[in-house]
């Protein structure tokens with residue numbers, strides 16, 4: 001099997017696939033709240049800090065539909081929240097010109113980095129298509145404010161070790177060691193509070209022909225080489 005490098009992966013039909021669901025809403029049966037078991041606006045409402053705008057970063061935001069709905073709701077409530085969405089494919093819905101504090105950025109999360117820290121970072125069914133998933137997880141954890149929250153859908157089946165062996169179970173041990181939580185049933189990764197995470201795996205490349213994961217959609221397997229002497233220790 002030939003592993004794809006980053007540029008090739010980002011051009012691949014699986015990642016640039018126009019049929020994937022980029023249209024989730026903020027709430028409801030096709031909504032962000034359902035996917036992560038948390039209402040982003042309730043979370044942010046509960047923590048408006050004095051002297052600064054609370055901020056929400058959505059990685060792999062698709063068309064930005066949920067973020068636009070959130071920005072409209074904030075505007076209607078008179079609540080100021082900075083919302084930033086980033087996606088490789090700039091198929092964003094048009095923004096109402098009067099919407100404040102909402103930015104949708106067309107960029108690869110491989111290279112993009114923010115100019116501030118965030119109270120909430122979400123990645124709803126985005127990691128399935130990212131090459132180096134572990135590096136993005138570590139970077140997102142470092143972009144949180146001290147007591148911020150990062151939540152992402154993650155299928156362990158999409159993490160492979162160099163020999164093609166399933167790597168997910170080993171990686172979860174390291175993620176937990178780094179202070180994150182992984183809910184196997186909901187396939188949900190959670191990081192509470194900003195963390196500097198260094199995971200002992202070297203990224204090798206991605207397989208975009210891995211086939212469907214638990215979502216039923218074709219996803220990308222990410223391959224890693226455990227770093228020497230970094231086999232998970234018994235807990």
Ligand SMILES: C[S@@+](CC[C@H](N)C(=O)[O-])C[C@H]1O[C@@H](n2cnc3c(N)ncnc32)[C@H](O)[C@@H]1O
Pocket residue numbers: 010015016020021022023024025059060061062063086087088089107108109110123124125126129130131
């Ligand atoms: C299944 S869609 C989910 C979109 C949105 N979160 C939603 O639930 O409606 C996955 C998104 O990940 C984006 N994506 C994949 N690789 C990316 C990368 N390296 N950087 C930024 N976005 C990426 C795709 O363009 C796509 O819009």
